[in-house]
Amino acid sequence: MSTGKKLDVIGHARRRIDGREKVTGQLRFADDLKLPRMLHMKLLRSSHPHALIESIDVARAKGYPGVHLVLTGRDFPVSFGIMPVAQDEYPLAPERVRYVGDPVAAVVAKDEQTASEALALIDVKYKSLPTIATPEEALAQPEARIHDYTDSGNIHRNQAFEFGDVAEALAKSDHIFEDLFFYEGDNHMAMEQHAALAKAEGDGKLTLWTSTQDPHYLHRQLARVLQMSAAHIRVIACDNGGGFGGKCDPAGHEFVVSKAALMLGRPVKICLTREEVFYLHRGRHPVLMKIRTGVTKEGKLTGMHLQTLLDGGAYGSHGPASTFYTGVLTPLTYELPRFKFDACRVFTNKPACGPKRGHGTPQPRFGQEVQLDKIAEKLKLDPADLRLNMVTKANSLTASWLKIGSNGLAECIRQVVEGSGWKQKHGKLPQGRGVGIACSSYMTGAGVSIYWNKMPHSGVQLSLDRSGQVTVFCGATEVGQGSNDVLAAVVAETLGISTKEVRCITGDTGITPIDLGSYSSRVTIMMGNAALQAAGRAREMLVTAAAEQLEVLPESIVLSRGRVFAAGDAAKSMSFAEAVVYAETKFGTLGTVGSYTPPKPPGKFKAAGVGPSPAYSFSACVVEVEVDEHTGWITVPKIWIAHDIGRALNPVLARGQVIGSIYMGLGEALMEEQVFRRLPPKLSNALVHKIPSLLEYKSITSLDMPEVEVFLIEDPDPNCPFGAKEVGQGPLLPVMPAVANAVFDAVGVRIDEVPITPEKILRALHLKREGKNPRVGPEHFPEVPYVEPTFVIPPAEGGDGKESQQPERKPAQKLMERAMS
């Protein structure tokens, strides 16, 4: 929208509206809350990775002084799950535990210490079941089933799509590259551990204050599990101490604490320990990948066949979506005429994996971008030029029917190449030093909701009154990214006031219009567009009333810096608060609403809803490394990142999102891993978390963090509020492959998996010295029973976006089989 004036708020560096409370210790996170007569809860978690619960004896715990309530799986007959197709989890495991850490019982007591002591008095008898540690084991042992509801064995999801005949495209290519990659799982490690406080209100209704990114989805699940009317439940998402996807799933403790509060008529609180957060997990899926890519001798892509195998852990979580995301966003960056992907998620006896920053896409992007480096090496092309020569175009459709709108990828590549001195560095630095480049793209909000409905994805309500106060209500959730500041900025800019004059009430299902949550980089665009509509409607009323009062045409009215005035006539002016008084006089009590629903995706085939977004961000990254060949130690002196953001609403916050993404990506590239080990057989042979503590789960500190130079590419996207695309996730994605590519430039070894540890570098250098292939990475891709792909003809080949019914368009696999026989 255009108000015809230059922007007063948007694009200016400002102190965020919640900045003051964050630095004064006044911001209340869930565990900071305390209510009169409040009790405390602790959970007993399974010590077995896979077992049947034969009996639970809670008598001694119940009798312990200070204990008010003990709950077990019997108290929760209804399952839950964030996705309608994967409601496979119970707040407390009723009959079977599926990983070490699965909650089995809860104690509510007068304080945490008493609750912890009483947990030790609960006697659970387990009958051990065979344990599945890896996807390979899951595929090889279909009979040791972790869940019974899936089609077969331990395969949770099996998805396959083919856009154009990929076998044919590969056959006609000058070169075919086939590579295996592995991406280790990792944890969000938000600094705030999950906490929840439930209260039975005087009228019998429930209020839950909790660390959640998605209060709306949690609200729906609470109604289901507690078998209570959703209208009688109020979920208040407290400010989150970081989320990164780790607070998207409804969590078992949120149901248990709610039920306890309702049963006792007293407030009940729980705060997970750090160890428990590693068990709750929902972090990055470990993914094994096989990528076959066809290339012309000029370095253009002809087709790609991507296969992924996801280690899902013990429960569904966001798994069906995660599985899609290991494929669907791959074609966004470079022109790829044909694309096929097979994706399979299996269950293992480990904490469930779910969405983490970049959700499912960092893994294939890592593989794709490292493979491109190998392609450039083989074709003797500069890796930056190779990419620049095949970037996707603005306003185009991918072979997989994703609609790309604005596209700043080429400019991103140019900026990092110039800023980093790429041309003087790549292949030219002394031995042990190198640079690597990689690119990526991410969606600005998922085009469809997690559950099927045709209602808006975000709603905003605005109220103004004669005092001049402006209050904006929205279900959006602050996870630290600055969503409240975005909300205030959009409203303030539209109404010509400062963000300090806007009060934001957010993330409260009892009083705010629904917003689907802080995930998929959707908040700025969806909440922002809804806010733009609500504020635009309020502005109309102010303009009408002020124009009447000032006796000028409404078109001449300008709202800026707290004044409402006629353009070009300084005498015709009033304060914002006076304009509200005139509007309230004229229209009565003032309130407006706005909502936003994303456009329909162009693809019409089944599951075409996963991947489409109203806008995509693009990023390019250059990483410089120094590798010590004696120790394998990698030092990163500097990183350059260019991010096509559309417009930075608040440059300080936007840069913070970019640098924070780089930090998290670099941690994943070099050290972060959520890994497991089997205890020796003489103990229990159980599969346990190797490192459930912040000391052992390695992350980057201020001493390890390199300087990051940020280039924000601002070309406003017409679908986005003031042109602003996403910035919270995209800049993470190119970091890991850029590190791997820089390592190759530095010492000539390929590490085809993350994390890229000194030990792997040394191993690869050893192979190099022995004259062997200097590569460390997966050697084998198991036989995965992928399903027949849904075949869709790409737009460039005259497709209509539907699944092809033409009999001559046989799935590629069959064609390939025919060719091979």
Next chain:
Amino acid sequence: MNAVMKPVDQRNARIRLRVNGEDVDVSFAPYKTLLEVLREDLDLTGTKHGCELGECGACAVLVDGQPLLSCLKLALECDGSVVETIEGLADGPELHPLQAAFSDHGGSQCGYCTPGVLMTAKGLLDQEPNPSRDRIKEALSGNLCRCTGYQQIVDSVEAAARAINETTVSERRAKA
């Protein structure tokens, strides 16, 4: 079942502290850490916890002027100590230069690690008014932050140091 014999009221430890310039008398269960006493018994919830094991720095406060991980310190050991927490950093409505700098330079995103980072940074600037960038990174290396990538935190501490030094210079001039 000797556990049943456990005394019901355990708030039998008592110490005196000077917290943010106020003398307080507090009684609590003797097993409690300084962190728990601050948060639970003195309602100073600005100080956070992230690991309970001294790994993350979220619980850092100043005890007798020195940064200390309050989750590793038994409150009983602190009798007579001077404790500074995030709640005492501002001078009434006037933000401390560190707080202002963190708000303006993106030093705080979700804000959860912020109190610990700010108190550690205050401990540094109180001792060393002109730390180098590397020195700031070193001093803050025990404070984990998942949001910022540290760069804007270091920028913020640098900006605060400049602001404090400028104020000190102008105060000295005013006195002269």
